[in-house]
Amino acid sequence: MRQDLLQTIDQLVARLSNPLRDVDRSAGWTEPSQQAMLKFFLDLRNRVTNGEDLPYLGIVRALDHWGVLGGELFRDCANVDQELRQQ
Numbered sequence: 001m002r003q004d005l006l007q008t009i010d011q012l013v014a015r016l017s018n019p020l021r022d023v024d025r026s027a028g029w030t031e032p033s034q035q036a037m038l039k040f041f042l043d044l045r046n047r048v049t050n051g052e053d054l055p056y057l058g059i060v061r062a063l064d065h066w067g068v069l070g071g072e073l074f075r076d077c078a079n080v081d082q083e084l085r086q087q
Contacts, residue, residue, distance in 0.1 A: 002048060004083075005048055005080070005083055005084075005087075006045065006048055006049065008076075008079070008080055008083070009041055009044060009045045009048065009080060010045070011076070012037075012041050012073075012076055012077065012080065013038065013041050013042060013045065015073060015076070016034055016037055016038040016041065016073075017038060020034055023071060023072070024071060024072075024073050026071070027068060027069060027070045027071030027073070027074055028066070028067040028068040028069045028070075028071075029066075029068055029071070029073065030066070030067070032066070033063070033066035033067070033068055036062075036066065037062070037063070037066075037077065040059075040062070041080075044057070044080075054084055054087075056084075056085065057081065057084060058081070059077050059078065059080060059081035059084075060077070060078050060081050063077060063078075
């Protein structure tokens with residue numbers, strides 16, 4: 001399951017490393033929220049790779065804090081949050 005999680009995180013890192021699409025911006029994404037989530041997922045990837053125990057991380061709450069309210073990118077981030085809680 002960790003390999004699947006790492007693959008999902010890698011896909012998110014790739015998407016967050018590219019310019020935001022209009023559809024992402026309309027869902028509330030900004031450059032600061034994008035950069036914060038990119039840093040978060042890069043750190044998360046390292047922690048998962050190192051086999052660290054992960055507490056509840058509250059990814060959805062963080063996105064809400066940044067004003068991100070929906071969209072495909074939001075759902076993908078939320079899916080990682082849900083997957084982490086199931087481990």
